[in-house]
Amino acid sequence: MIKANLPHGHAEHVHDQHCKPDASGIYVISPSGAVADPETLTRAGARLIALGFKVALDRGVLHQAQRFAGTDAQRLAGFARALKQKLPIVMASRGGYGIGRLLDGLDWQAIADSGKRFVGHSDFTAFSLALLAKTEAISYAGPMACFDFGGKKTESLTAEIFGECMRGELEILSFETQDADAVDGRGILWGGNLAMITSLLGTPYMPKIKGGILFVEDVGEHPYRVERMLNQLAQAGILAKQKALILGGFTEYRLAEHDRGYDLKAAIAYLRKSVKIPVITGLPFGHTLMKVTLPIGAKVGLATEKGLAHLVLDEHQH
């Protein structure tokens, strides 16, 4: 086991070589927005192969229908093919918008029974949380083919942690936090993109997690909207039921003159006053190249010490 302080925004990962599920291959589907540039998928495939994975692209991966990666029926068919093929990991090509349209049409029990490990983030949050709500099956908040492996830049630590997580080697994720309340507990890890989480409120696709550890991130949302969404989770009684709230990256928003000093920090300070649970900032997860891979629906441990938070991820395997 290794523990180390890493620069803010980076994660230290402790891995265990003993336990090795099949992580030999990745099947890429396009469940949300259309892939604008096929080159990103070519590059992603080559990079994932170089990382030691077999890679297969679903035949619908480049479909287009308006802004979507195919009609709803075409994207549902991509999920069905993903269950039938042999590679153990199913990765989304990209996010955007579109999974919300498919929730009523997916066969959740078949997805859970398949044993496939589904990975994605952003719009994909709706899939992971719906799967958790409907079946309690685990899926993964993590990289997507185009964004994380298909661009000009990639982040090697993202790939490394993803590989370790898929191989069941990842025991502890430690990250620097400037602003963590004291916590030492365990619970179901769940969360993802904040807008997608709140978009499930009131629907049968919202998991009912008690004593959980909720992580959230978002992109392009002004802090007042982040605050509004977190307030909604608080007023819905959900935050009070969690052991902790972990904040990932909140990026690509623009403050205005009339904010007059109101910013993300002010929103978080307000949240801390109104919510009684521990809040931990600094999780390297979000719409950023550096992102950890996290098992949504797994029981994990969480502890903080001075300037560091530790997510103990191997607990669901014992």
Next chain:
Amino acid sequence: MIKANLPHGHAEHVHDQHCKPDASGIYVISPSGAVADPETLTRAGARLIALGFKVALDRGVLHQAQRFAGTDAQRLAGFARALKQKLPIVMASRGGYGIGRLLDGLDWQAIADSGKRFVGHSDFTAFSLALLAKTEAISYAGPMACFDFGGKKTESLTAEIFGECMRGELEILSFETQDADAVDGRGILWGGNLAMITSLLGTPYMPKIKGGILFVEDVGEHPYRVERMLNQLAQAGILAKQKALILGGFTEYRLAEHDRGYDLKAAIAYLRKSVKIPVITGLPFGHTLMKVTLPIGAKVGLATEKGLAHLVLDEHQH
């Protein structure tokens, strides 16, 4: 009674001079965002006086705390003063963001018992719907001081309909609709800003209306986000319980190249396929100068005929 076809986006209003509640005065509060330019309130006051109203500005109307019109406590105090003073109508100066923070702190029963007629839109939707959820009291989706009466341009029909509604003279609102499903029924009228409506989902502030007539509008939300919010209302089982969905203005969003033909029309077409209730477009209500005033929580009638929809508003007074 008068009925007439008016240009799209305009409303014909039928009024009845017999029934006259006290509409003599308006008390203006700032429950949400700070008023950036005091001149807008001066102009609004003068215009409302010219329209025949007494006008009083709450002493907190120009407060500022970050982006808000005062701290939460200051804005709550504005509501408390509004209940104590004598003018019968309480109008929000403007929207923005901030009422969500006050929902746990407002005395809903005192607000309902006051008999005041509260008027506003946008962020104010959270107030109106929470009041309805907590007490079944009626409030009004309508103009706000700065936006509708304080700018360089005003819309005389907005003021006229607002005045008639406040005086209880408004019997029927008829508006042109290019795209209305057949409907002839009655139910509780409720709704407002779509983002604010969905921000209440899962919380105790979301009204539980069966057989209602739901109206929605929004500003600066891309059609995919409008679709996502309407899908959430559908997946939460709320749309299926309504007699009809009325769409107001959806303004100030920008389509992108990668939308590839997906637009508001496409989102509405998709909605119509997935939702079984009648959908009526063209309500002159939203972030536009021309807006009708609507009683949220009142029982109303709704009927469509070729190219026209009629909202029968006087039913709650008999």
